[in-house]
Amino acid sequence: MDEPVLKSPVEPHGDHLIPASRNSRGLTLDPTHLIEVNHRRVDFQALQSLVGTSIVHADQLSRELVVELSKFAALLEVTEIASHHPLDGKLVVTAFFEASTRTRLSFESAVLRLDGKIVSVPDGKVTGIAKGESLSDIGEMFNTYGDLVVIRHPDESSVGELASGLTLPLINAGNGCDAHPTQALIDWYTLLKWRPELSLPEPTPGKKIRIGLIGTPGVMRSVNSFLALSTMFAQHIEKVTVITDQSDAVTPEGASFPIELTDELEPNLSDFDVIYMNSITYRDEAYERLGSRYKLNADSRLKESAVILHPFARSDELHPSLDRTTHNLYFAQAAGAVFLRQALLIAVLDRVSHLPPSLLLLTTV
Ligand code: CP
Numbered sequence: 001m002d003e004p005v006l007k008s009p010v011e012p013h014g015d016h017l018i019p020a021s022r023n024s025r026g027l028t029l030d031p032t033h034l035i036e037v038n039h040r041r042v043d044f045q046a047l048q049s050l051v052g053t054s055i056v057h058a059d060q061l062s063r064e065l066v067v068e069l070s071k072f073a074a075l076l077e078v079t080e081i082a083s084h085h086p087l088d089g090k091l092v093v094t095a096f097f098e099a100s101t102r103t104r105l106s107f108e109s110a111v112l113r114l115d116g117k118i119v120s121v122p123d124g125k126v127t128g129i130a131k132g133e134s135l136s137d138i139g140e141m142f143n144t145y146g147d148l149v150v151i152r153h154p155d156e157s158s159v160g161e162l163a164s165g166l167t168l169p170l171i172n173a174g175n176g177c178d179a180h181p182t183q184a185l186i187d188w189y190t191l192l193k194w195r196p197e198l199s200l201p202e203p204t205p206g207k208k209i210r211i212g213l214i215g216t217p218g219v220m221r222s223v224n225s226f227l228a229l230s231t232m233f234a235q236h237i238e239k240v241t242v243i244t245d246q247s248d249a250v251t252p253e254g255a256s257f258p259i260e261l262t263d264e265l266e267p268n269l270s271d272f273d274v275i276y277m278n279s280i281t282y283r284d285e286a287y288e289r290l291g292s293r294y295k296l297n298a299d300s301r302l303k304e305s306a307v308i309l310h311p312f313a314r315s316d317e318l319h320p321s322l323d324r325t326t327h328n329l330y331f332a333q334a335a336g337a338v339f340l341r342q343a344l345l346i347a348v349l350d351r352v353s354h355l356p357p358s359l360l361l362l363t364t365v
Pocket residue numbers: 099100101102103104174180183311312313
């Protein structure tokens with residue numbers, strides 16, 4: 001039987017898994033802890049429900065799927081599977097009608113590292129949109145060009161318009177102010193690696209986390225999707241404090257943890273275990289920076305063990321003096337994106353069967 005081949009020769013951890021170290025500064029997370037705390041088991045049967053499915057909103061997922069995708073991503077992070085070519089013969093269309101560094105490139109890296117292929121629209125202006133073509137017609141064309149479409153667009157309605165002509169599965173990579181579900185999966189994947197006990201159904205006594213969210217729900221898609229997934233982990237959350245200077249901020253209805261809205265950062269700062277920051281929104285066909293008076297740097301009065309997440313791009317709200325501190329979880333967050341997106345693509349494109357047999361035997365529930 002084939003043995004999974006280990007990645008770079010670093011300190012062994014467990015029988016065959018090795019810790020990955022990808023981000024150059026800040027906290028480095030060992031994915032093996034998330035695997036070990038779950039008894040090295042991944043429920044690939046649960047991931048079957050994703051085959052051929054479009055991922056449009058975070059709230060269409062469940063806690064179980066988020067945890068299983070994260071455990072699968074952790075396995076991919078520490079196991080060499082590229083030689084098994086799991087996406088060989090699959091072609092992914094990355095259609096980006098709005099600027100992106102991380103989302104497009106990490107999706108493309110995820111596909112190419114698994115030997116899939118890409119056709120890419122890096123800028124909507126080079127498509128028939130320039131001639132007045134509809135997204136519905138573009139969707140119709142994509143049906144024969146690929147096996148799955150990843151779309152980023154500044155308009156909330158774009159996903160529905162493209163989907164109206166599309167028969168392929170679609171992944172929403174950010175539509176206006178609405179949603180960015182794979183970013184939220186990456187955010188929670190990062191938190192589950194940071195505190196693996198958050199992946200368990202029951203909270204560990206004394207280990208509930210307090211989250212400070214510097215951003216504006218309702219107009220920030222990453223914030224909306226992060227909150228939507230957070231409700232699935234409510235049993236582990238003591239409280240979420242949303243810090244915004246916008247009077248029209250919308251907090252999620254029916255959140256199953258205490259949630260408060262404030263315009264004051266300083267009085268709360270030292271209470272937070274996790275700080276999630278975002279400042280950019282896209283409104284009225286322009287990028288806008290909100291909450292510019294909320295800034296963090298290495299001198300900010302954070303709890304010693306506090307960690308910061310940020311989907312990026314950042315501006316002066318997150319000072320580079322924090323990059324070399326242990327508060328910096330944001331580079332590990334960005335580094336994990338490739339593996340979480342690989343797990344999702346393998347599941348949606350029904351390629352779990354292409355994984356090394358010994359990996360499946362070792363890890364399947
Ligand atoms: N996190 C995120 O969506 O970044 P990009 O805009 O660079 O894709």
